[in-house]
Amino acid sequence: MVDAGSYDSALATARAERDDWITVETTRTGTAEIATGTAGTAPIHLTTRAGTLYGSWDLLSVHEQAADTGLDLLEITRRVSLRTRYTPATFWRGIHLLTERATAHLARDGALTLRLPEPAEHTRARTLRADADPVPAFIRLLGHLVARHPWDGPSTGVQLSGGLDSTNIALALAAALPGHHVTAGAVVLDGERGRQQTERRAVILRHIGASWRDVLVPAMDHLPYGPTSWYSRPGRVSPYGDLYLDAIDRLSDLLSSRGVKTLFTGIGGDELMSFTTAEKPRGVTGPDLGVPPWLGPTARGLLAEVDRGITPAAVVPETALMAKAGVAAPLLRRGIWPVHPLTDPALIRFSEWMPAEWRRDKRLLRETIDRAGLPPHIARPPIPENFGHVMTLAMRRHGPARIHRLLDQGSPLIEAGITDPVELKAVADRLCRRDDSRADREVVFALLADSALTGR
Template identity: 55%
Template sequence: MFDIRLTHDDISPTRTWQWAGSRWQCGSSWIAPFRHQLTEQAALTDGIRTVFIAAARKTHSSPTRPEPTTVPPSTYDKTLRKLREDRDDWTTIELVPGQTARVRTGSACTAPQYLAVTGKVLHGSWDLLNLRDHQASDRLDPVAVTRMIGLRNRYSASTLWQDIKLLTERATAHFPDDGRLLIRFPEPAEHSRARSLLAGTDPIPLFRDLLERTVTRLPWTGSRTAVQLSAGMDSTTVALALRTAPQGTGVTAGTVVLDTERGLQQNGRRRLILEHIASGWTSITVNAMDHLPYGGTSLFSRAGRVSPTSDIYIDALETLAARFADLGVRAVFTGIGGDELMATTAAEDIAGPGGFEPDAPPWLGSAARALLVDVDSAITPAAVVPETALMAKTVCGPALMRRGMWPIHPLTDPLLVRFCEWLPVEWRRGKHLMRELIGRTGMPVQVARPPVVENFHHVIVTAMCRHGAPRIRQILSDGSPLIEARLLDPDGLAQVADRLEAGKPTGDDHEVVFALLADSALTTR
């Protein structure tokens, strides 16, 4: 939640930090929190230690002011302890003169926090693009790159660059006076196993109550709210919870619409959902096929680097976000976390998470293939919220925050996570619980059980056949740091381009988009 520039010269009891309108300042150092109606900021000092706090607001939380306040050591300690016990979405920066600066974060991580050290100066941002001065192509993290282009993403502190780290959930970053950056992971979060339901027990009312509690504890009402309503099970479940909440007044329901019969079915299902909600919501849509990645007007095709955490459908999503912003939207509810709530484990279902790894894609270079055995090294311990949901937040958060909007992910609430871990597998498999919840509303059966599978597979295959193949040819002609590092294999890339140009992709050829994205994050073409 912070943009940071911090030197140890300014970590001293003789130096005074002041609030300067949008950030705290002291000498050449400054700390700028992301400011929004759904976040709050505070600064405390006990005369020796100083802490800067940024947190997501909760209903009935006491108002805070950013101006630094001097308190007794006992109050200082109590405030931090209460923050960490009562909240899950927070980041703190604590300065201890003569020792270290510590950056800590909670378990929610709605806004990612990236950190880098250069010349004994700590830099940080929630937006990876703000740290572009630290993104040297000769300082790549080869394991992190291999995870991305090898389709083996893991939740870890690593980024594509050795000098930039992600502060993962509940982790602590230490910046001692010798100028190093050290990250300490927490103990693994405890998780539960599925239980058996008592005869006649219905889990849906409790699931609904927990979700509505998560939505209504936000101090937010009014017409500046949006929900990403694709008509999938996750977003529909969130929309139904919003329907009866104070936060559900005058909502804008937006989504990216698929192609052909999938899009026709999706639009029809969205219409039925909005008719059922009947709360005067506004509906806006963006056609996926009008905003293909690597097309002529794509953000990926323009001069300038992009973030490697960008969504591959960034063009459609940016168009949607811009329309939200034009309508004055300031808070966006998402369905992130729904897949994870309903996931089956590898032990329960061979298709569950961890049940398989894809074959090494043909574009992997020799160095990347040799590193495949290391993709599980230095990953985080078990998180409170499923790791894949946390990774999705790092993609979603900055894209909305750049436009002044705060993302809200109710399906990642820790109580919901624990409750769904307890659910018997038959309630999770195929998202049965969500489909049953939606079905009980009385909406037509196709809302909960659409006859045609809706996903972006055809969209991305089309994008790679039309625009991905020319981009590969350009990379092969101009060169790439990834080819120089033997992380990408030019012969394998050429073979994929041949198949895409012929309109005959095989297997996971369309997933080459992640190799293209990695290259786009490193080069300007």
């Protein structure tokens, strides 16, 4: 029999030694507390029905159990207006995300309440000594963070797009376990971007060694709302999944078929090298999001409230936490555990200390690649590699038909005033004529929200 004091001490020690944990504590009086750490690798969603608490990393399974599936119009507005925030809210009022360091309390009467933590403490950039070189220290720290995970070569994979973030992870993996088989997977672009990406990845893999296996999925074969897309099939999809769910899902299948059980990613690299508001030059602000042309009157009225109810400052940058949550489900369904070393608190603190000149244009990450002996174009590709072109083609090819289907069959988004049917029709017309703007192509967020709500 363990006494309460020993139990509390052991639990506190276990929590302090790890950042990735979830605990469930029950009492004899019928109450329960669910708490979580800072990592958010597999965040759980919670709901109640008839006094029973349901929780899972799979939002769709929780939705099946929820008693209250009324819509949270503010949260939906955040998503469809490209103003996403890290918050316990979901599209449905009766379902809540257990955000980092939060605690959920289930009362005897079945009421569920959430308690958010105090804001996480962050630090400021420091001044390096004249002879200081942060690159070796960064390499050692990243290598330590990669090596401490319980993994082996044959069951290990890495999402290696060839970008700065994933290349640094791949180099750290190769150094931690030399000579072992690791599977490198990627969704590859089309055209000259794809040719450049494929060539750069080949150089990286040759540098690492012939023991690594490669798995590629062409992005153009898995466009959102294409004939075989998950978004075109009957059944719900999560509104928080990756935009390129179809390609990511196919890649997850291929990795699983090759025995991968642990997958390292480069998520968090952008946030690691970002500037704080105080560090940005005077007059430099974030992107002007504007108001999407197809936003309806209810959503427009809620734009001023998008920061209401959000979480306090997190240990891990909030955008990284949301990215981690977006990729978790397709991997976890296949028994693959994702690992995101660039979101480790120790590395975050190290990067916060870095002077601005080492974070500007990701200099620290680029120099790490250069010093590994790779050619200059690996860290500085001539052609920018991003998925903007892929989404443009997806919306031009498949967006108009999906919009017309939504208009013909009706949508809860239109009924609630989140989207404007007249403006949606105008967007579809511009996509057909191919005189669309970037804002028009971002109608994909409204389409994905409709798919999540209607299941068709």
